Amino acid sequence: MDNSVKHAIPVSILRLGSTEVELGHRSLIQEAPLIISVNWAQEYSIMRTPGHDEELTAGFLFTEGIIQGMDEVTLMRKCKGEKGGMDVSTLDTGAPIVKRATSVNSSCGLCGRVDLDSLIEGLQPVTEAFPFPAERLHELPHHIREAQALFHATGASHAVALFDALGQVVVVREDVGRHNALDKVIGERLLARRPLASHGAFLSGRASLEMIIKAARAGFPMVAAVSAPTNLAVEAAERLNITLCGFVRGREITIYTHPERITV
Known part of the structure; x- marks a missing residue:
């Protein structure tokens, strides 16, 4: 993480309800x-x-x-x-x-x-169809937060995790860009000559069209996100046979497409 974080710089901190300006230090993510x-x-x-x-x-x-x-x-x-x-x-x-x-x-x-439309049209629907317990989805954010060292240091990174059919987190990568983090976890599997299609992707932020396209190319049957998806992400996930879940936090999950993979 050394080359990912700039050493702490001096900053001024103003807290709500206080007239005092506090001097402090904050680490910055590198871009x-x-x-x-x-x-x-x-x-x-x-x-x-x-x-x-x-x-x-x-x-x-x-x-x-x-x-x-x-x-x-x-x-x-x-x-x-x-x-x-x-x-x-x-x-x-x-x-x-x-x-x-x-x-x-x-x-x-x-x-x-x-x-942009050709990006969806040219992709094949995902064929992998492993069932996944809803309870395991609820547990994923906790496991991923523990691995977000860059976010804990700077508060400025996105994270993507790959998880298997048993709900085990296989790899977590962070980056200032959401799509970069997803490319990194996919690249980790490619370089290790490990299969891609038997995994799902968990996103620390929203699910956009570009994330669904990358997931489809990798053959991921499931994408889960802490935040909401965009309308194009939902449309693409529906057409590409990807189970797309949003607001995966707390005790609630919103399933936007192909709910048949989620078991209760």
Whole structure:
């Protein structure tokens, strides 16, 4: 976490009901670009929290449809130099180059897309259908909070966790960007040559369209979020056969699509 957090800086704190300005210190989450060069022909600049860059690279390339798996990657290495970055070489599979803006900020993973509707139309519905107890969903936020070291230090990170059919948390990653955190957990599975489809994804914030698209590419049958989904996220989840749950906190769960996977 050292390169993910800037050491505490001096701040002024004003508390409600007090006229005194208190001096204190706060740690800041780091946000910096990662340049991914693919076959020395296409570059992607991603604003992210430094750390787990190999996972982010693998997950990003996979969820963008640039690669279908790590078997297509012949080289992945960190670039030398002050700016850093990742060099990736892939097999020539004849797949078209993904058309999008070369810069991706930390709040939007779909910026620069040519045709948003085609993102849904081109994806296959998820076929995995494991039943999942509602009680296990209630327990997930607690287990994930324990692993959010970056959030506890700065209060500024998103987290994504993968959980299996038994409700066990497999991996948790944090980042200033929600979609980056999801790419990191997907990348962790890819680099470890572990299966993706037998997992669900838990999001610390809202569920947006981009998160559903990435989940569909990974074959996740379930996406659960602490907050609400967007209308396009619900539409995509319905069409892609993904069980989408929101407001997973406390003793209530809102199931927006495909409730048949949730058992009580």
